Amino acid sequence: MEYLLELATSPAAWIALATLVVMEVVLGIDNLIFISILTNKLPEHQRPKARRLGIGMALIMRLGLLSTVAYIVQLTAPVFEMFGQAFSWKDMILIAGGLFLVWKATTEIHHSVDVKTEEEKTLASTVTLSMSAAIAQILMLDLVFSIDSIITAVGMTEHLPIMIIAVVSAVVVMMVAADPLAKFINDNPTVVMLALGFLIMIGMTLIAEGFGAHVPKGYVYAAMTFSALIEGLNMMARRAKRRKAAEQVTQH
Structure with a gap:
């Protein structure tokens, strides 16, 4: 209790909290764009539920990872070396997540520019993705973004309560912004292409980070x-x- 009171009265702790909340919200934008594009491929009545499930599981995953902070920090330790470059578990997770994002965004762009009738496009968008498939893909990216988010939090503060408040705040913002953002993306086809371009850029950034090139x-x-x-x-x-x-x- 004394520890919490000390944190509550510390200006440095409040500054760290404000900075970390902003950082977590910004990092959450990537995740939110992916969730919005993916859930828009589901039947309309399933979309809000899928978004809430995806973001809710992101919160559970991040809080679960925070409870194992000591282990998460060890993910940055080198596991093997190839061509003079050391790779950690974090690097491999970032590379895998980046490759998945690039593949997914490229596939979606291909579907968008493919010459099909509107009826064929509508049919394809409703049958090619089920709720379980959408949730599985959201969970996979949640894991990548969550690990990146937690390692960022650990690098900025050593106080677990500050990390928890920042992570919960960021996920609450994601929850509030999810439906309006998804509707905006769905109503504006050119924005979909722009968002997919963002996902390719984010994916390439994750791959570069995994190979040790700081972007x-x-x-x-x-x-x-x-x-x-x-x-x-x-x-x-x-x-x-x-x-x-x-x-x-x-x-x-």
């Missing part, structure tokens, strides 16, 4: 923000054109 996250998120702003301007321009065309039709 500053700030650069990745700056590129994502810039691309999103450009897409926002494109959407505004398209709306303006549609309004103008509608006005011209009304005048005639």
Whole structure:
């Protein structure tokens, strides 16, 4: 109890908590984009349930990993060496997760640009993914992002209560943002392509990190923000054109 009171009255602890909450929310964006795109392939009545299940299991997984922080930290220890490069369990998990993300995003892009009738596309999107398959894929990526998230948390603070509050806060934000983000992505086909491009970039970043090449996250998120702003301007321009065309039709 004294330990918790000491933390509650420590300005350094509050600064660490605020910084870690922001970091965890930012890291959660990657996971949320993947969950939104994946669940949008399910029948509409199953989507909210799948999102809640996916994000809920992400919370359980992260809290479970936090209870084994000492073991998680050991994942960064080298396991074997190849061509002069040492690989840890964390590296291998990041490489596997990155490859999966690149494969999944590339497959989704292929389906998006494949020349099919709307009826065939609708049929394919409803039969190629079941609820259990969606949850299994979400869980796989949850594991990759959770380990990355926990190792980031351990690197920023040694206080377990701060880590738990930050992780829970980030997952609550994900839970609140999941449905609006998924609806926005589903209603705007060009945003889907942009989001898939983000997933490929995130996947390549995970692979690079796994091979020991540090990629500053700030650069990745700056590129994502810039691309999103450009897409926002494109959407505004398209709306303006549609309004103008509608006005011209009304005048005639």
